[in-house]
Amino acid sequence: MKLFLTLMAASALADAAPAKNIDALSSDYIHLSLAMTPHDSNFVDAYYGPAQFQEDVLKSPMRLDQIQMQAQALKSHLNGQKKPGANTIEGLRIEYLKKQTDAMLARIDMLQGKKMRFDDESAILYNAVAPHYDRNHFNAIIKQIDELLPGPGTTVERVNAFRSQFVIPRDKLMSVFETAIQECRKQTLKHISLPEGENFKLEFVTGKVWSGYNWYKGNFQSLIQINVELPIYIERAIDIGCHEGYPGHHTYNVLIEKNLVNDRKWLEYSVYPLFSPQSLIAEGSANYGVEMAFPEALKKSFQRDVLYPLAGINPALLDKYDALLKLISQLSYAGNEAARDYIDGNMTAQQAIDWLINVELYPIEKAPQRIKFFDANRSYVINYNVGKDLVRNYVEHHSRAAETELEKLELRWQIFQQLLSTPMLPGDLKVTPALEK
Ligand SMILES: [Zn+2]
Numbered sequence: 237m238k239l240f241l242t243l244m245a246a247s248a249l250a251d252a253a254p255a256k257n258i259d260a261l262s263s264d265y266i267h268l269s270l271a272m273t274p275h276d277s278n279f280v281d282a283y284y285g286p287a288q289f290q291e292d293v294l295k296s297p298m299r300l301d302q303i304q305m306q307a308q309a310l311k312s313h314l315n316g317q318k319k320p321g322a323n324t325i326e327g328l329r330i331e332y333l334k335k336q337t338d339a340m341l342a343r344i345d346m347l348q349g350k351k352m353r354f355d356d357e358s359a360i361l362y363n364a365v366a367p368h369y370d371r372n373h374f375n376a377i378i379k380q381i382d383e384l385l386p387g388p389g390t391t392v393e394r395v396n397a398f399r400s401q402f403v404i405p406r407d408k409l410m411s412v413f414e415t416a417i418q419e420c421r422k423q424t425l426k427h428i429s430l431p432e433g434e435n436f437k438l439e440f441v442t443g444k445v446w447s448g449y450n451w452y453k454g455n456f457q458s459l460i461q462i463n464v465e466l467p468i469y470i471e472r473a474i475d476i477g478c479h480e481g482y483p484g485h486h487t488y489n490v491l492i493e494k495n496l497v498n499d500r501k502w503l504e505y506s507v508y509p510l511f512s513p514q515s516l517i518a519e520g521s522a523n524y525g526v527e528m529a530f531p532e533a534l535k536k537s538f539q540r541d542v543l544y545p546l547a548g549i550n551p552a553l554l555d556k557y558d559a560l561l562k563l564i565s566q567l568s569y570a571g572n573e574a575a576r577d578y579i580d581g582n583m584t585a586q587q588a589i590d591w592l593i594n595v596e597l598y599p600i601e602k603a604p605q606r607i608k609f610f611d612a613n614r615s616y617v618i619n620y621n622v623g624k625d626l627v628r629n630y631v632e633h634h635s636r637a638a639e640t641e642l643e644k645l646e647l648r649w650q651i652f653q654q655l656l657s658t659p660m661l662p663g664d665l666k667v668t669p670a671l672e673k
Pocket of ligand 1: 518
């Protein structure tokens with residue numbers, strides 16, 4: 237009954253209130269996002285907008301039901317905005333705010349105890365649903381891995397034994413990561429120009445549920461943290477360097493700050509709510525960015541000539557390891573299956589660990605940490621692989637008209653940069669089948 241009255245009050249408020257312009261709604265969105273922090277410390281991932289908003293929410297903290305009511309009013313006002321024309325950047329701005337507000341409302345529901353199934357949750361929070369695959373799908377890939385690494389013992393044992401040769405020694409971690417991230421930066425700057433003064437700080441940490449994190453500070457600065465608690469495999473140097481730095485999160489945040497916050501004065505972009513569709517774009521582009529910055533031949537030569545020798549790993553093993561990693565990457569959707577079944581109560585933590593180790597071929601020592609990530613972030617996991625595939629399809633689709641490989645490469649970077657600089661939603665990335673040819 238109370239909820240019904242609250243809903244009534246919110247819609248009455250929106251109906252009765254004079255129409256607000258989009259900049260006023262943008263301020264409401266920032267205010268409400270920041271007001272979530274006492275209820276959910278992970279909700280705001282980054283904020284570098286006016287300090288006044290933070291001072292306001294500190295001075296007058298809001299209860300969750302108050303945030304909910306005002307977010308509903310915000311949504312009504314957004315629905316009432318005049319459409320500035322299909323596919324204009326102003327139109328995308330409104331649609332983006334609507335979906336972000338829907339995600340905020342869903343997160344409030346969850347904090348109030350609403351149980352949501354994995355796929356329903358990802359649809360509302362991230363504007364996407366991961367495909368379902370059964371074990372046979374993954375077994376066919378595991379069979380190929382089995383053939384690549386023949387010998388005694390199970391496939392899992394052989395994979396883990398082989399992989400153990402590619403751990404970066406502890407005393408080489410900083411030099412390997414610094415070298416990798418500088419190369420990611422160099423490759424990215426060939427295609428994307430970033431504002432002067434952009435920079436990052438690299439730090440090693442322990443005791444986290446993630447392997448790397450970008451904390452964006454504003455003014456084109458990032459703090460990149462790498463979790464060194466567990467062994468780190470050599471391929472992660474390029475992966476993390478690109479993902480957290482260039483052309484991943486740091487680049488994305490810098491372009492958003494430059495193009496949307498500073499140039500257009502769209503301040504809502506100075507707050508980044510983690511459990512929102514923006515995360516699918518962020519994680520998907522960061523993962524696809526690895527392929528953008530390091531096409532296969534370059535990735536191989538840079539690893540063979542620079543990173544492997546730096547880490548003291550035998551470069552003669554590169555080709556076989558690369559072939560193994562390619563096959564293992566095809567198992568990444570097995571991680572979504574484990575997360576879905578675990579979150580939906582169809583698997584225990586131990587069953588999910590066993591699935592990760594035996595079906596995704598996840599490194600044995602890292603599997604328990606992954607369960608902690610599921611506990612903390614739930615359906616967020618789909619942002620990495622579903623996001624990457626959506627971004628890849630979108631970029632490749634829109635660059636398909638280029639005639640030469642060189643033109644195609646340049647066009648891909650243009651589309652990619654545009655994606656990182658405009659208010660795109662995961663739904664905007666879907667390439668319709670009719671257009672796919
Ligand atoms: Zn990320």
